[in-house]
Amino acid sequence: MGPVKWVMSTARENYGKMIIGMLLSVLCVGFNIISPIVYARIIDDVIEGGQAEKLLPLCAIAIACAILFVIFTYASQFLLELGSQNTERDLRKQLYAKLQIMDQNYYGANRTGDLMMKLTGDLDWVRHFTIFLIPQTITNLLTFFATLIVFLIFNWKLALMAMIFTPFTVLMTVKVRRNMRPAHNRVRESVSQLNTLVQENISGNRVVKAFVREDYELERFEEKNRAFRDASINTTRTWQRYAPILDGFSNCLTVVLLLFGGIFCINGSMTLGTLSLFLSMAWGLNRPMNMFGTVINDYQRFLASAEKIMTIYYAKPDIENPEHPYVPKEPKGEIEFRHVEYKYPSGKAPVLMDINLKAKPGQTIGIMGPTGCGKSTLVSLIPRFMDTSRGSVLIDGVDVRKYDLHALHSIVGMSMQDVFLFSETIDANISYGNPDLAEERVIECATDADADSFIRRMPDGYETIIGERGVGLSGGQKQRIALARALAYDTPILILDDTTSAVDMDTEAYIQERLRARKKKATTLIVAQRISSVKDADCIYILENGRVSEYGTHEELLKKRGYYYSVYCLQNGITEEGGAN
Amino acid sequence: MDIKKKRNKFNVDEELESPFDSTHLKRSFKYIKRYGKSLIFALLLSVVSTILSLITPQFSGLVVDKYIPAGNIRGLFVMAACFVVIVALIILINRWRVLITTRVGQTIISEIRHDLFEHLQKLPFDYYDTRPHGKILVRVVNYVNSVADFLSNGIVNIILELFSLMAIIVFMFITSPKLTLLTLATMPVFVIFIVLIKSPQRRARQKLSNKNSNINAYLHESINGMKVTQSFDREEVNYGIYSGLAQDVRNAWMKSVLISGTIWPVIGLLSDTVKLGIYYSAAANIFADISLGTILTFIGYVFRFWMPIQMLGNLYNNLINTTAYLERIFEVLDEPISIDDHEGATALPEVKGRVEFRDVTFAYEKGVNVLEHLNLCAEPGESIALVGPTGAGKSTVVSLLARFYDIQEGSITIDGHSIYDVKISSLRSQMGMMLQDTFLFTGTIMDNIRYGRLDATDEEVYEAARAVHADDFISQLPDGYHTEVKERGSSLSAGQRQLISFARTLLADPRILILDEATSAIDTKTELLVQQGLQALLKGRTSFIIAHRLSTIKNCRILYVADKQIVENGTHDELLALHGRYYDLYTAQLD
Helix, strand or coil, rough: CCHHHHHHHHHHHHHHHHHHHHHHHHHHHHHHHHHHHHHHHHHCCCCCCHHHHHHHHHHHHHHHHHHHHHHHHHHHHHHHHHHHHHCCCCCHHHHHHHHHHCCCHHHHHCHHHHHHHHHHHHHHHHHHHHHHHHHHHHHHHHHHHHHHHHHHCCCCHHHHHHHHHHHHHHHHHHHHHHHHHHHHHHHHHHHHHHHHHHHHHHHHHHHHHHCCCCHHHHHHHHHHHHHHHHHHHHHHHHHHHHHHHHHHHHHHHHHHHHHHHHHHHHHCCHHHHHHHHHHHCCCCHHHHHHHHHHHHHHHHHHHHHHHHHHHHHHCCCCCCCCCEECCCCCCCCEEEEEEECCCCCCCCCCEEEEEEEECCCEEEEECCCCCCCCCHHHHCCCCCCCCEEEEEECCCHHHHHHHHHHHHHEEEEEECCCCCCCCCCHHHHHCCCCCCCHHHHHHHHHCCCCCCHHHHHHHHHCCCCHHHHHHCCHHHHHHHHHHHHHHHHHCEEEECCCCCCCHHHHHHHHHHHHHHHCCCCCCCEEECHHHHHHHCCEEEEEEEEEEEEECCCHHHHHCCCCHHHHHHHHHHHHCCCCCCC | CCCCCCCCCCCCCCCCCCCCCCCHHHHHHHHHHHCCCHHHHHHHHHHHHHHHHHHHHHHHHHHHHHHHCCCCCHHHHHHHHHHHHHHHHHHHHHHHHHHHHHHHHHHHHHHHHHHHHHHHCCCCCCHHHCHHHHHHHHHHHHHHHHHHHHHHHHHHHHHHHHHHHHHHHHHHHCCCHHHHHHHHCCCHHHHHHCCCCCCCHHHHHHHHHHHHHHHHHHHHHHHHHHHHHHHHHHHHHHHHHHHHHHHHHHHHHHHHHHCCCHHHHHHHHHHHHHHHHHHHHHHCCCCCCCCCHHHHHHHHHHHHHHHHHHHHHHHHHHHHHHHHHHHHHHHHHHHCCCCCCCCCCCCCCCCCCCCCEEEEEEEEEEEEEEEEEEEEEEEEEEEEECCCCCCCHHHHHHHHCCCCCCEEEEEECCCCCECCCHHHHHHHEEEECCCCCCCCCCHHHHHHHCCCCCCCCCCHHHHHHHCCCCCHHHHCCHHHHEECCCCCCCCCCCCHHHHHHHHHHCCCCCCCEEEECCCCCCCHHHHHHHHHHHHHHHHCCCCEEEECCCCCCCCEEEEECCCCCEEEEEHHHHHHHCHHHHHHHHHHHHC
């Protein structure tokens, strides 16, 4: 499907409005023809002919025409805008819905700034297409052919003469299409790069300031800023190579009419009246031809943007809902990894190899291991942020790939390592997964995450708006709100990916206590670096180099004197093999 | 001193601090003035082409009235040749004008954008913390793009149209003063109409720009937080919110169209009224002294009289749209740089490293003190650890040292120089900050580490990476140091990102090193290796370390931050002996 078809199919519901809008605008042109006729009658019949009684009716007609013209012009503008705006709104919604089903791979490969450009600047060009290009094309074509038919009827020879430039115009537009497209693509690309750079600079403003890199950033910015300016100027320059010629063709039409019409008149094959008719109607060929170039040029710009937007439309997530999605009735929360292997699409060696893991409903599983060993990857496989390359992950005995994605996500609650909070009130953040959550529940979950006390100390309490990504809160506070959010989601499976790394030990101990005391115990997976976070787990798995190197309870692992034991010693200031302090 | 503005979120329209007024216009003019000569030249070109285009209708009259009755075919050809020459001239002149105004327009907006970006670099954390980032972004790129056409072509056209309007009025007056007055009698109606719609139209456009800003802010956050949204199965709710915002934009747009769309029909109506009035007066013999020929000529002028007005109506709409964007742009430019070099600030000499906080009181929001009368002193080369409960203000203390925020009371000095008397750049460039938020830029790992010191050689980058044991995993990546860091860093783990940002900080070779949870996501063994490497690096540098795993800070002097102050101060052993809060914290960590 091409961009035009795509936009038009979205606009379908608004066809009626758009067509009526265009018809009305054609009718307005009609009024522009009627009123001169009325005025001519006033001159001929009333002033010259002295039929004074005709003056009032003629004036009435003129007034009626004027009023209808006003109404039709306004209505036509309104309907066209309405059609265009509705289409834009629907496109926005459609694209947003699409973005929501895209997976993490997509968001890794597409930058925020670029995605933003597609839904802002590029979408503006789609609006230009619906509000300007379509009506212009249609009304101009109508005008052109209507005029041509009149010309053919009155004098086909002169009509054909008038068409002399048409083949050249068509030829030119082919050239315009070929040469303008790359120029427009460059503009589109440079504005997107600019947007991406600014977006990153705003997001990373803390790092920029910490390293005093303002001048460096300005330099990088100026490079993109200039590139965009130059691309824009260059596009105009390229366009101005063709525009004057197209302009010339349309202007010379009048010359052709005058010259050949004049000759025809002189040799008697045409009357002077016909010539003046041709001359007064010349704009009907003139203007459409003139607009033709502009329309083709803008259309190329529209295509440059629309094709970028369509990459969203065509994007296919690697992780999709299965054909016959499984929706569990009463999920219990049993998790099993069977010979799981995971390889990054681009990576050579697998990150996870032959992982076998089992958690019974309500159990707590700890996962530890060195930086980059694949802990986060492992837990991401459960809610299908990624799919295994080999082996399978099962919940309640059913492969997660068979689950309905939404059902799966409502079974698995997660508090992620990279805490992302929304610039919303704290209350809205905690009840994110469950917007209708009762206030007491919000407070309860905040209390369980030991967030209640500091939230209450804030000036607006739970109604405090937190900045984008939670700026303004300390790392530990962010983590605790994220934890409360996961708890409030109340799922049979809870994944806590390094959720308490920025929380002090006292608080952590308190949180663990509260988690244990919760009525409905979720199957909990805790990824952590601290022994204290996992030591009470039913089973602790140690991941090293993508494999499970040891597993067991705290005591069992201590006895094994492996990785766990050595980390234990380090964290407690004990020399290995040497007993206590 | 520093009152924090209420935070803005995506669904709250931003209040306009100072609406568009004449000073804004003057400031816009400042950008335009630099290209005054070019624009005046473009205007002259337009005047010439307008005059030339007035000639062409004469040809038709010539042909019909003279050449055809005379059967002058040669004359026809001469006429055609002249016509073509004039058309060619008009076209070339127009082309010239378009090239000039485009260059000027694009240059002006690139300058506005430059100033905007430069100013944004100077704005404090506070600015970024209090509003959705999507709202800032849309101003720098989209809004600035929107004003381009008006600031070049728009201005030239307004002058041009005013000029032709004047010229027409003069011609009309010469032809018939009475009819001219009749025509001009409609002008007050038009002026009143414009005055009437002015403020609702402006409000409608401001509303539209607000709604646009809102939807962009929401989109920006949606993209960044998509993983959370998906994992909480919130898609439907968010879709509903986004649809609502899209509907708001559409409604705001339609409302503004409802108002601005009246201009054209009203002009049409007025122009028809005038024409009819003239015909009627002629027919009813109201002006007995005016001949039919005069009336016909005059009608031709009336037609031309309304054209520039129609164009001006269009331009007026553009002006209103442009001001709605300009006032937002100027609002950013007017945002005070609340943290800036004080007058007479000098460069901070090479730091030896004595840091002193004396009686420091600080609040992010007025009335809610985070720190009160805090005292702290670090000797050159000393390693200080800040411990204490979450949210006690540990990160705040180090942010104050880098002057990311200004304190309300007390003083902070480095080697006896108040940090308020020195240039901020000289202060921060001697400080290495490893922030909690490990933001990496798109680019290679190499680029990211080098961000710490732009002129570092490859070897120095490797060295920094080796010092924090990041080299181990980086060299195992398929592209090693040239691996592209993706925006959300998806292929790097949080620990790995932390190591990269750690290497970045070390590469800066700071005199004062601040490590705020530098190793929280790193496993204990790697952390130990990092620490061993760090010992050598810390030598001679004053360092502030914030960490929750107390094993990492045993060699430091420990300050326990709580109750807005430092409540315990001493070495690990001293504090343990104290049996105070540090003791409790420490024992809680042991089993």
